[in-house]
Amino acid sequence: MNVLIEKLNKGILIFDGAFGTELMRRKIRAGTVPELINLTAPEVVYSVHRDYIAAGADVISTDTFGANRFKAGEKSEEIIAAAVSTAKKAAEKRALVALDLGPTGQMSEPMGDTSFDEFYECYKAAVIAGKGADLVLLETMSDLTETRAAALAVKENSDLPLIVSMTFGENMRTFTGTPVDAFVYSVRSLADVIGVNCSLGPKQLLPVVERILSLSDKPVIVQANAGLPDSNGNYNVSPEEFAEYAEIFRQKGVSVIGGCCGTTPEHIAAIRSVIGRENLFKPASPPPAVSSATRVVYLDGVTVVGERINPTGKKAMKEALRSGDMQYVTDRAVEQEDAGAKILDVNCGIPEIDEAETLVKLVRHLESVTDLPLQLDSSDPVALEKALRRYSGRAVVNSVNGEPSSLNRILPLVKKYGSMVIGLTIDENGIPKTTEKRIGIAEKIITEAAKYSIPESDIIIDCLTLTAGAEQDQAVNTLEAIRRLKATHSVKTALGISNISFGLPYRQAINSGFLTAALWAGLDLAIINPNIRENTECIDVFNVLTARDEGAKTYTEKYSGVSPTNVDVPKKAASSAEADGDLFYLIKRGLPAENATDKLLDEGLSAEHVIEKILIPALNEVGAAYEKGTLFLPQLIASADSAKSAFKAIKRRMKSGSAVSKGKVVMATVKGDVHDIGKNIAVTVLQNYGYDVIDLGKNVPPEDVVDAVKKHGAKLVGLSALMTTTVKNMEETIRLLKRECPEVKIMVGGAVLTKEYAEKIGADYYCPDAQSDVKIASTVYGDKP
Amino acid sequence: MKIPLNETLRYAGWRGQEPDAETLSALNRMCDSVLSTAEPRGVWAKFTLSDGKLKEAGYPLSGFDILRHLSGYDEVILMAVTLGLSIDRKSTALQRNSARDALIFDAAASAAVEAFADEFTEKISAEIGRPVGRRFSPGYGDFPLETQRDLAALLQTDKRIGLTVNREYNMIPLKSITALAPVGKNCGRTSLNKCADCPKTDCAFRTEKK
Numbered sequence: 004m005n006v007l008i009e010k011l012n013k014g015i016l017i018f019d020g021a022f023g024t025e026l027m028r029r030k031i032r033a034g035t036v037p038e039l040i041n042l043t044a045p046e047v048v049y050s051v052h053r054d055y056i057a058a059g060a061d062v063i064s065t066d067t068f069g070a071n072r073f074k075a076g077e078k079s080e081e082i083i084a085a086a087v088s089t090a091k092k093a094a095e096k097r098a099l100v101a102l103d104l105g106p107t108g109q110m111s112e113p114m115g116d117t118s119f120d121e122f123y124e125c126y127k128a129a130v131i132a133g134k135g136a137d138l139v140l141l142e143t144m145s146d147l148t149e150t151r152a153a154a155l156a157v158k159e160n161s162d163l164p165l166i167v168s169m170t171f172g173e174n175m176r177t178f179t180g181t182p183v184d185a186f187v188y189s190v191r192s193l194a195d196v197i198g199v200n201c202s203l204g205p206k207q208l209l210p211v212v213e214r215i216l217s218l219s220d221k222p223v224i225v226q227a228n229a230g231l232p233d234s235n236g237n238y239n240v241s242p243e244e245f246a247e248y249a250e251i252f253r254q255k256g257v258s259v260i261g262g263c264c265g266t267t268p269e270h271i272a273a274i275r276s277v278i279g280r281e282n283l284f285k286p287a288s289p290p291p292a293v294s295s296a297t298r299v300v301y302l303d304g305v306t307v308v309g310e311r312i313n314p315t316g317k318k319a320m321k322e323a324l325r326s327g328d329m330q331y332v333t334d335r336a337v338e339q340e341d342a343g344a345k346i347l348d349v350n351c352g353i354p355e356i357d358e359a360e361t362l363v364k365l366v367r368h369l370e371s372v373t374d375l376p377l378q379l380d381s382s383d384p385v386a387l388e389k390a391l392r393r394y395s396g397r398a399v400v401n402s403v404n405g406e407p408s409s410l411n412r413i414l415p416l417v418k419k420y421g422s423m424v425i426g427l428t429i430d431e432n433g434i435p436k437t438t439e440k441r442i443g444i445a446e447k448i449i450t451e452a453a454k455y456s457i458p459e460s461d462i463i464i465d466c467l468t469l470t471a472g473a474e475q476d477q478a479v480n481t482l483e484a485i486r487r488l489k490a491t492h493s494v495k496t497a498l499g500i501s502n503i504s505f506g507l508p509y510r511q512a513i514n515s516g517f518l519t520a521a522l523w524a525g526l527d528l529a530i531i532n533p534n535i536r537e538n539t540e541c542i543d544v545f546n547v548l549t550a551r552d553e554g555a556k557t558y559t560e561k562y563s564g565v566s567p568t569n570v571d572v573p574k575k576a577a578s579s580a581e582a583d584g585d586l587f588y589l590i591k592r593g594l595p596a597e598n599a600t601d602k603l604l605d606e607g608l609s610a611e612h613v614i615e616k617i618l619i620p621a622l623n624e625v626g627a628a629y630e631k632g633t634l635f636l637p638q639l640i641a642s643a644d645s646a647k648s649a650f651k652a653i654k655r656r657m658k659s660g661s662a663v664s665k666g667k668v669v670m671a672t673v674k675g676d677v678h679d680i681g682k683n684i685a686v687t688v689l690q691n692y693g694y695d696v697i698d699l700g701k702n703v704p705p706e707d708v709v710d711a712v713k714k715h716g717a718k719l720v721g722l723s724a725l726m727t728t729t730v731k732n733m734e735e736t737i738r739l740l741k742r743e744c745p746e747v748k749i750m751v752g753g754a755v756l757t758k759e760y761a762e763k764i765g766a767d768y769y770c771p772d773a774q775s776d777v778k779i780a781s782t783v784y785g786d787k788p
Numbered sequence: 789m790k791i792p793l794n795e796t797l798r799y800a801g802w803r804g805q806e807p808d809a810e811t812l813s814a815l816n817r818m819c820d821s822v823l824s825t826a827e828p829r830g831v832w833a834k835f836t837l838s839d840g841k842l843k844e845a846g847y848p849l850s851g852f853d854i855l856r857h858l859s860g861y862d863e864v865i866l867m868a869v870t871l872g873l874s875i876d877r878k879s880t881a882l883q884r885n886s887a888r889d890a891l892i893f894d895a896a897a898s899a900a901v902e903a904f905a906d907e908f909t910e911k912i913s914a915e916i917g918r919p920v921g922r923r924f925s926p927g928y929g930d931f932p933l934e935t936q937r938d939l940a941a942l943l944q945t946d947k948r949i950g951l952t953v954n955r956e957y958n959m960i961p962l963k964s965i966t967a968l969a970p971v972g973k974n975c976g977r978t979s980l981n982k983c984a985d986c987p988k989t990d991c992a993f994r995t996e997k998k
């Protein structure tokens with residue numbers, strides 16, 4: 004047992020208070036790296052520690068909050084080592100020494116540009132430099148990706164107990180949007196103690212603390228600020244009032260209490276004098292839930308799991324995964340979310356690709372397009388572990404089964420990363436043909452999981468759907484197994500539905516019937532295609548009939564427009580309100596044009612005719628008006644949106660592979676730059692003129708641009724940079740392209756560039772606006788715009 | 789906070805054209821959306837300016853233009869404001885659905901963060917009971933963009949308002965401002981025209997083209 008838990012078994016622990024406040028009292032000025040004081044004046048640091056110990060702190064924190072490599076640079080490790088040594092000297096074994104690690108000041112991908120691995124390496128270096136401390140305090144964290152990377156770095160590079168504390172505002176979220184619940188579910192398995200610090204005074208933190216206590220099975224820490232700072236930067240909660248709250252926190256179950264900004268040795272002494280010693284923490288049994296970094300999904304009622312990101316039996320998805328077409332994946336994710344999916348299943352198990360690498364890539368990509376929690380669908384422990392590490396949230400692992408080799412390899416991952424897990428009722432002997440044997444495998448999984456302290460409530464059992472066309476008697480066994488498991492265990496159940504109808508005509512009727520039966524048997528997670536209307540109808544009806552949809556409110560809202568002659572659920576207002584009219588006019592005016600395009604194609608016009616005779620001339624006309632200065636930029640862009648909607652109708656009718664492309668263009672915002680709206684607009688415009696655009700996104704390393712050009716054989720690359728500081732990365736990308744792909748032409752754009760500057764850094768073309776890309780592309784590909 | 793329409797138009801690339809009804813409607817919708825999405829936060833500290841340094845931090849300011857801007861004042865305000873990450877997320881989502889809306893939203897958010905910085909400046913002025921002058925930010929004139937990270941570090945913007953600066957000096961959330969402003973009488977509250985005095989004459993967003 005670790006020293007922290009040992010102490011907590013005996014009673015609560017009191018931490019120290021703020022460091023900065025104490026340094027200010029000593030008239031020490033803080034520069035950009037305040038922790039340098041550990042090297043320049045360790046005696047001052049020593050005296051602050053001594054004051055806190057004298058005040059009664061059981062644990063003192065090293066003065067290393069911002070001493071990480073990102074903030075302190077190359078001196079980082081030297082500072083940390085010195086700080087630990089000073090703290091140990093001050094502690095004289097009378098107090099524990101916590102290695103204090105704060106945030107790096109960098110934002111994680113996708114909103115920022117710092118990767119999980121970069122965070123990991125930074126905290127790994129810090130924890131190695133800080134050896135000698137008794138425990139690690141990871142505090143004031145706001146970014147869940149960074150927090151999890153840091154926690155893993157501590158756990159995998161030391162044996163020290165770990166406290167993880169994030170900072171929440173009154174909206175119960177961190178600055179990056181992580182709710183309290185997502186923090187608890189995503190971090191508790193990696194830490195010994197979790198909690199909250201900074202941002203607010205003790206009074207304002209009370210709701211946050213109560214929420215954490217209600218969900219945490221790990222002891223809880225609170226280090227509040229001494230109120231909110233006034234205009235002079237002073238914090239005004241007195242030691243006495245602060246101590247009163249400390250006792251309130253203890254009585255609610257908080258085990259570790261200290262102070263953050265504005266707290267002093269007087270605050271700690273006041274806590275010491277009034278607080279009881281008994282640790283009243285009672286571990287909570289959190290209800291089953293999964294989460295992304297910003298959204299928690301509780302598994303109460305029926306939860307729709309979108310099954311579409313899976314190449315099995317889906318040619319287009321296979322092709323997309325093979326070629327790395329992330330747009331296709333985006334579309335499937337967004338369309339399932341819109342149709343009501345609450346979790347997305349992610350599977351990339353096809354032989355030709357590296358499953359681990361692709362699964363991680365999909366996780367990273369999906370985090371940038373949706374906040375839905377993910378269900379990682381693989382039986383490969385290596386792929387699962389890589390994806391679980393990288394995933395900023397609490398995932399569902401899909402799946403483990405009754406085979407010992409599966410149990411032994413998957414369950415430790417579920418334990419370590421704190422995920423939920425789907426258990427398949429299959430083992431080395433295949434799928435049992437009786438209800439009893441399926442339940443037997445489920446119970447074996449439950450028993451084995453318990454050995455890892457994984458509770459039943461974290462387990463979801465999939466009783467497996469067999470094809471009714473081949474094994475007709477098995478449908479009932481599946482349903483009966485669900486019913487009995489739900490009656491005797493607190494597990495959740497999941498089922499993929501569509502396999503039931505394989506080989507039978509009119510499959511959807513069978514699917515709907517089976518789904519409805521499964522729901523009544525107690526199915527919790529329906530793994531379905533939510534874009535099929537009948538599937539979601541089954542669930543909506545079930546929710547009405549079981550009174551989950553109170554007053555049939557949701558049902559009525561969704562279906563009130565449905566009549567016997569028109570069973571299509573009305574789509575969103577945008578398309579139903581779509582103007583009907585002349586396509587050329589619609590494009591010029593920037594109005595939705597999907598229906599009008601459909602109509603022309605229905606009337607027998609060819610796609611080529613629509614593109615060449617209507618779309619492109621209309622776009623050219625608005626382009627010319629824009630160049631003359633008579634058209635306002637948003638109107639030009641609205642026409643691009645409009646043309647995009649027309650292309651949607653055209654693409655729907657094209658057989659895959661028959662699309663005519665004018666040529667390939669690779670587009671990217673350069674490394675270090677996270678401004679991509681300009682590039683995205685240019686992408687839309689190029690696509691509308693028939694170019695096949697490979698959009699690499701933002702913060703793209705030079706090597707990735709080169710790889711994409713080689714892989715796709717593109718003749719033209721577009722690079723964007725918005726900052727004077729990132730233009731040098733643009734220059735570097737151009738240099739590498741000229742060396743590796745001397746044939747390729749390069750166009751550049753971005754607010755800080757000029758024609759002269761573009762030439763200077765070696766670009767072939769300069770794009771002053773969104774329209775110029777098209778002219779350049781047509782020059783390169785020898786086509787008339 | 790109010791979003792000034794003329795600034796939104798300018799950021800959206802307006803050159804005096806008559807916007808059509810759809811564009812005007814999008815302008816209104818996107819301004820409303822920015823206002824309901826933004827989580828504006830600010831942080832500031834007062835420093836003594838001495839020998840070209842922020843004295844309490846021992847931090848020397850680089851570049852001629854910032855020192856010229858602050859010359860004659862021995863107290864300065866260092867401030868940082870942000871509209872928060874929810875604006876960035878919303879912008880990303882809009883870019884998938886409507887490039888036009890995304891463009892206008894981005895422009896409105898740029899105008900909004902400036903408007904919020906103006907409000908925040910007023911608030912500081914009210915709190916200290918003295919006038920606070922025009923803001924000057926890294927990237928203006930020859931005040932190096934590289935200063936951005938140090939200013940953020942001095943204010944601990946990451947832990948206090950959730951504002952980070954990446955290795956290439958991009959601020960994230962994107963709609964954020966760091967700035968220095970002089971404190972005292974006659975410190976130029978009257979003119980907030982940042983463009984006229986700026987030597988970067990080829991800037992795409994310059995209000996008065998020469």
